[in-house]
Amino acid sequence: MVVVAKTKTPAHEAQQFFFEIGMQTRQLVVASLSELGLTFPLAHALRLLEPGHPRPMSELAELLVCDASNVTALADRLESKGLAERQPHPGDRRVKALALTEDGIELRERVLELMSEPPPPIAALSVSDQRALRDILRRAVEIQRG
Amino acid sequence: MVVVAKTKTPAHEAQQFFFEIGMQTRQLVVASLSELGLTFPLAHALRLLEPGHPRPMSELAELLVCDASNVTALADRLESKGLAERQPHPGDRRVKALALTEDGIELRERVLELMSEPPPPIAALSVSDQRALRDILRRAVEIQRG
């Protein structure tokens, strides 16, 4: 089933395909994550915790664009799974930073691999299309950052 | 903040950019949807209900790749918002089909527009890049369907 709106510009058409592939990809990712015992939000949080760089919970809330109390809940779950732990912040006793455990570091690595796995539609493209796609998307990302 | 795994093939790299743009897009879409009083799952369901084509709830469950009881809950919310209603299925009294109301048809239209709106990174591309992107993604989608 494909749902398509009236198209206008190339960008609109591109976005419709983009969206369709994205939806499918997400489902595949969610399925793979569940084999690792993770949900998408948890995996997303895990991704943002870099090994050796404990992150204050408030900072995580900002990156996740969510309420601080939600981070409390996510942190609870990460801790209960033994993937991360709250650390006191030297110099500010209000702050608790989340740090990955050994298990967390390992699992995060698998999450990163899994999330960069090209989904079937992209994997099925010719290599030259894949390269062209990569270059265009890189430009898209970089224009915006710049 | 950008999180990147060790890259391998062009497809992997493409996927990383794809994913990044997709995450950002989703947030924007969720924000726009909430102005319409909709959540993402509700909007997704709305999208799958074509005007004039009531859809059995079981069929919706299949398209949404979710449990039938979840569709019951979604249908309840759509009905309580006056966007859809359950209809008896002529010929099989077990089946209830969801049909859009007038309001539902109208809102669905806005959802489709909103979801095909190119996000900033794609909108910022040159028109020729947009066209190339559209063509490649179309091939990706079509290869897979074929």
Add this chain to the structure above:
DNA sequence: GGAAGATCCTTGAATTAGTCAAACATTGCA
């Protein structure tokens, strides 16, 4: 025709995700 099994939807109980408002501790400033 009627029993057995399959299909469709709902209900109830549970977990996760998320918001908001209120509370608490700690910091930093005036």
Add this chain to the structure above:
DNA sequence: TGCAATGTTTGACTAATTCAAGGATCTTCC
């Protein structure tokens, strides 16, 4: 010192989702 701002938590609530179980209706097959 006193007070406002900041960081985290708690509690109450809604939404999304799954699973197991139940009730209604169909289908099949003797």
